[in-house]
Amino acid sequence: MHYSPANRDRALLPHDPLKAIVAPRPIGWISALNAAGELNLSPYSFFNLISSPPTPIVMFSSEGKKDAVSFVEETGEFTCSLATFDMAQQMSLTSAPLPRGQSEYPFAGLETAPSVVVKPPRVKGTPAALECKLLSITELSDLDGRMIDRFMVLGQVVSVYVDEQFLVDGQFDIVAARTIARCGYADYSVVDSVFSIERPPGG
Numbered sequence: 001m002h003y004s005p006a007n008r009d010r011a012l013l014p015h016d017p018l019k020a021i022v023a024p025r026p027i028g029w030i031s032a033l034n035a036a037g038e039l040n041l042s043p044y045s046f047f048n049l050i051s052s053p054p055t056p057i058v059m060f061s062s063e064g065k066k067d068a069v070s071f072v073e074e075t076g077e078f079t080c081s082l083a084t085f086d087m088a089q090q091m092s093l094t095s096a097p098l099p100r101g102q103s104e105y106p107f108a109g110l111e112t113a114p115s116v117v118v119k120p121p122r123v124k125g126t127p128a129a130l131e132c133k134l135l136s137i138t139e140l141s142d143l144d145g146r147m148i149d150r151f152m153v154l155g156q157v158v159s160v161y162v163d164e165q166f167l168v169d170g171q172f173d174i175v176a177a178r179t180i181a182r183c184g185y186a187d188y189s190v191v192d193s194v195f196s197i198e199r200p201p202g203g
Protein backbone atom coordinates (compact mmCIF):
# COMPACT_ATOMS: atom_id res chain seq x y z
CA MET A 1 0.00 0.00 0.00
CA HIS A 2 0.92 3.65 -0.38
CA TYR A 3 -0.65 6.51 1.51
CA SER A 4 -0.38 10.25 1.98
CA PRO A 5 0.77 11.08 5.54
CA ALA A 6 -2.09 13.58 5.85
CA ASN A 7 -4.75 11.06 4.71
CA ARG A 8 -4.00 7.56 5.94
CA ASP A 9 -6.75 4.94 6.12
CA ARG A 10 -7.58 5.13 9.83
CA ALA A 11 -9.46 1.83 9.76
CA LEU A 12 -6.30 0.10 8.54
CA LEU A 13 -3.82 2.31 10.40
CA PRO A 14 -5.51 3.65 13.53
CA HIS A 15 -2.14 4.85 14.79
CA ASP A 16 0.32 6.67 12.54
CA PRO A 17 3.13 4.19 11.70
CA LEU A 18 5.70 6.80 10.64
CA LYS A 19 7.55 6.89 13.94
CA ALA A 20 7.63 3.08 13.95
CA ILE A 21 9.16 3.14 10.46
CA VAL A 22 11.85 5.70 11.26
CA ALA A 23 12.98 3.69 14.27
CA PRO A 24 14.73 3.08 16.52
CA ARG A 25 15.58 6.73 17.15
CA PRO A 26 18.25 7.76 19.65
CA ILE A 27 17.01 9.70 22.64
CA GLY A 28 18.64 12.97 23.60
CA TRP A 29 17.81 13.62 27.22
CA ILE A 30 18.12 17.39 27.09
CA SER A 31 18.94 19.49 30.14
CA ALA A 32 18.96 23.28 29.99
CA LEU A 33 18.78 26.33 32.27
CA ASN A 34 16.76 29.47 31.61
CA ALA A 35 17.96 33.01 32.29
CA ALA A 36 16.53 32.81 35.84
CA GLY A 37 18.62 29.70 36.53
CA GLU A 38 15.66 27.30 36.49
CA LEU A 39 16.36 23.80 35.21
CA ASN A 40 14.56 21.68 32.61
CA LEU A 41 15.10 18.05 31.63
CA SER A 42 13.18 16.38 28.81
CA PRO A 43 13.64 13.53 26.31
CA TYR A 44 13.81 14.16 22.55
CA SER A 45 13.81 11.35 19.99
CA PHE A 46 13.94 13.77 17.09
CA PHE A 47 17.60 13.83 18.02
CA ASN A 48 20.85 12.86 16.38
CA LEU A 49 24.56 13.50 15.91
CA ILE A 50 24.76 15.16 12.51
CA SER A 51 28.48 16.00 12.28
CA SER A 52 31.62 14.23 13.52
CA PRO A 53 34.72 15.62 15.18
CA PRO A 54 36.52 17.96 14.88
CA THR A 55 33.18 19.79 14.81
CA PRO A 56 30.63 17.43 16.37
CA ILE A 57 27.09 18.78 16.07
CA VAL A 58 23.88 17.42 17.58
CA MET A 59 20.30 18.25 16.56
CA PHE A 60 17.01 18.01 18.39
CA SER A 61 13.61 19.13 17.21
CA SER A 62 10.65 20.27 19.27
CA GLU A 63 7.01 20.08 18.24
CA GLY A 64 5.94 23.45 19.53
CA LYS A 65 8.36 25.73 21.36
CA LYS A 66 8.76 23.61 24.47
CA ASP A 67 10.84 24.51 27.53
CA ALA A 68 13.98 22.80 26.21
CA VAL A 69 14.01 25.14 23.20
CA SER A 70 13.09 28.34 25.02
CA PHE A 71 15.60 27.62 27.82
CA VAL A 72 18.40 26.96 25.31
CA GLU A 73 17.38 30.12 23.45
CA GLU A 74 17.78 32.11 26.68
CA THR A 75 21.15 30.74 27.80
CA GLY A 76 22.78 29.14 24.73
CA GLU A 77 23.78 25.86 26.37
CA PHE A 78 22.43 22.36 26.94
CA THR A 79 23.50 18.83 27.78
CA CYS A 80 22.33 15.52 26.28
CA SER A 81 22.43 12.57 28.67
CA LEU A 82 22.28 9.01 27.39
CA ALA A 83 19.04 7.24 28.36
CA THR A 84 19.43 3.61 29.42
CA PHE A 85 17.14 0.69 30.19
CA ASP A 86 17.75 1.10 33.92
CA MET A 87 16.61 4.73 33.72
CA ALA A 88 13.77 4.22 31.21
CA GLN A 89 10.89 4.87 33.63
CA GLN A 90 12.55 7.99 34.99
CA MET A 91 13.32 9.19 31.46
CA SER A 92 9.64 8.81 30.56
CA LEU A 93 8.58 10.73 33.69
CA THR A 94 10.71 13.69 32.58
CA SER A 95 8.39 14.15 29.58
CA ALA A 96 5.63 15.32 31.93
CA PRO A 97 4.45 18.85 31.09
CA LEU A 98 5.44 20.40 34.43
CA PRO A 99 4.94 24.14 34.95
CA ARG A 100 7.75 26.14 33.34
CA GLY A 101 10.59 26.44 35.82
CA GLN A 102 9.70 23.33 37.86
CA SER A 103 12.60 20.93 37.45
CA GLU A 104 11.86 17.42 36.20
CA TYR A 105 14.89 16.08 38.13
CA PRO A 106 13.23 15.74 41.58
CA PHE A 107 9.87 14.95 39.94
CA ALA A 108 11.45 11.86 38.31
CA GLY A 109 13.63 10.97 41.31
CA LEU A 110 16.80 12.00 39.48
CA GLU A 111 19.86 13.91 40.62
CA THR A 112 22.14 16.24 38.71
CA ALA A 113 25.87 15.85 38.13
CA PRO A 114 27.95 18.91 37.22
CA SER A 115 29.16 19.61 33.71
CA VAL A 116 32.68 20.90 33.11
CA VAL A 117 32.31 23.44 30.27
CA VAL A 118 28.62 24.43 30.25
CA LYS A 119 26.34 25.40 33.14
CA PRO A 120 23.47 22.89 32.69
CA PRO A 121 24.20 19.63 34.53
CA ARG A 122 23.84 16.09 33.20
CA VAL A 123 21.73 13.31 34.69
CA LYS A 124 23.66 11.66 37.52
CA GLY A 125 24.26 7.99 36.74
CA THR A 126 24.06 8.28 32.96
CA PRO A 127 26.90 6.36 31.27
CA ALA A 128 27.62 9.23 28.85
CA ALA A 129 26.63 12.82 28.20
CA LEU A 130 27.38 15.62 25.76
CA GLU A 131 27.89 19.26 26.72
CA CYS A 132 26.69 21.53 23.93
CA LYS A 133 26.68 25.20 22.96
CA LEU A 134 23.88 26.55 20.79
CA LEU A 135 24.60 27.09 17.09
CA SER A 136 21.11 27.85 15.80
CA ILE A 137 17.37 27.49 16.33
CA THR A 138 15.36 27.20 13.12
CA GLU A 139 11.59 27.16 12.89
CA LEU A 140 10.75 24.59 10.20
CA SER A 141 8.43 25.33 7.27
CA ASP A 142 6.46 23.11 4.86
CA LEU A 143 6.40 22.84 1.05
CA ASP A 144 4.22 25.93 0.85
CA GLY A 145 6.63 27.94 2.98
CA ARG A 146 4.26 27.92 5.95
CA MET A 147 5.83 27.85 9.43
CA ILE A 148 4.89 24.58 11.12
CA ASP A 149 5.67 25.30 14.79
CA ARG A 150 8.57 22.83 14.84
CA PHE A 151 11.88 24.13 16.15
CA MET A 152 15.18 22.50 15.19
CA VAL A 153 18.04 23.19 17.56
CA LEU A 154 21.66 22.64 16.51
CA GLY A 155 24.41 22.58 19.12
CA GLN A 156 28.13 22.02 18.94
CA VAL A 157 29.48 19.41 21.35
CA VAL A 158 32.17 21.11 23.43
CA SER A 159 32.77 18.39 26.01
CA VAL A 160 32.01 14.68 26.30
CA TYR A 161 31.45 12.74 29.53
CA VAL A 162 31.95 8.98 29.57
CA ASP A 163 31.70 6.79 32.67
CA GLU A 164 34.90 4.79 32.37
CA GLN A 165 33.23 1.62 33.64
CA PHE A 166 31.59 1.41 30.20
CA LEU A 167 34.92 1.43 28.34
CA VAL A 168 36.08 -1.95 27.02
CA ASP A 169 39.31 -2.07 25.00
CA GLY A 170 39.02 1.66 24.45
CA GLN A 171 35.48 1.48 23.07
CA PHE A 172 32.20 2.66 24.60
CA ASP A 173 30.22 -0.53 25.28
CA ILE A 174 26.59 0.26 24.45
CA VAL A 175 25.48 -3.29 25.24
CA ALA A 176 26.79 -2.85 28.80
CA ALA A 177 25.20 0.61 28.96
CA ARG A 178 21.90 -0.85 27.71
CA THR A 179 21.16 2.24 25.65
CA ILE A 180 17.47 2.63 24.80
CA ALA A 181 15.91 4.12 21.68
CA ARG A 182 12.43 5.24 20.72
CA CYS A 183 10.27 3.21 18.37
CA GLY A 184 6.69 3.96 17.37
CA TYR A 185 3.60 3.92 19.57
CA ALA A 186 4.57 3.33 23.23
CA ASP A 187 7.53 1.14 22.20
CA TYR A 188 11.22 1.36 22.90
CA SER A 189 14.17 -0.82 21.96
CA VAL A 190 17.20 -1.66 24.05
CA VAL A 191 20.65 -2.43 22.69
CA ASP A 192 21.39 -5.99 23.76
CA SER A 193 23.65 -6.99 20.87
CA VAL A 194 25.73 -5.38 18.15
CA PHE A 195 27.49 -6.72 15.06
CA SER A 196 30.37 -5.26 13.09
CA ILE A 197 31.01 -4.85 9.36
CA GLU A 198 34.23 -3.45 7.95
CA ARG A 199 33.71 -0.82 5.26
CA PRO A 200 35.13 -1.35 1.76
CA PRO A 201 38.45 0.44 1.15
CA GLY A 202 37.69 4.15 0.85
CA GLY A 203 34.06 3.58 1.92
Ligand SMILES: Cc1cc2nc3c(=O)[nH]c(=O)nc-3n(C[C@H](O)[C@H](O)[C@H](O)COP(=O)(O)O)c2cc1C
Binds near residue numbers: 027042044063067092
Ligand atom coordinates in the same frame (compact mmCIF):
# COMPACT_ATOMS: atom_id res chain seq x y z
C1 LIG B 1 11.09 9.12 24.63
C2 LIG B 1 10.44 10.45 24.33
C3 LIG B 1 10.87 11.18 23.22
C4 LIG B 1 10.29 12.41 22.92
N1 LIG B 1 10.73 13.10 21.82
C5 LIG B 1 10.22 14.30 21.55
C6 LIG B 1 10.69 15.04 20.42
O1 LIG B 1 11.60 14.62 19.70
N2 LIG B 1 10.14 16.25 20.18
C7 LIG B 1 9.15 16.77 20.96
O2 LIG B 1 8.69 17.87 20.69
N3 LIG B 1 8.69 16.10 22.06
C8 LIG B 1 9.21 14.89 22.35
N4 LIG B 1 8.76 14.21 23.46
C9 LIG B 1 7.82 14.87 24.37
C10 LIG B 1 8.58 15.88 25.27
O3 LIG B 1 9.60 15.22 26.00
C11 LIG B 1 7.62 16.56 26.26
O4 LIG B 1 6.60 17.18 25.52
C12 LIG B 1 8.34 17.61 27.09
O5 LIG B 1 9.22 17.01 27.99
C13 LIG B 1 7.34 18.46 27.82
O6 LIG B 1 8.02 19.18 28.82
P1 LIG B 1 8.14 20.79 28.83
O7 LIG B 1 6.74 21.32 28.86
O8 LIG B 1 8.92 21.06 30.07
O9 LIG B 1 8.89 21.22 27.62
C14 LIG B 1 9.28 12.94 23.77
C15 LIG B 1 8.85 12.21 24.88
C16 LIG B 1 9.41 10.97 25.16
C17 LIG B 1 8.95 10.20 26.36
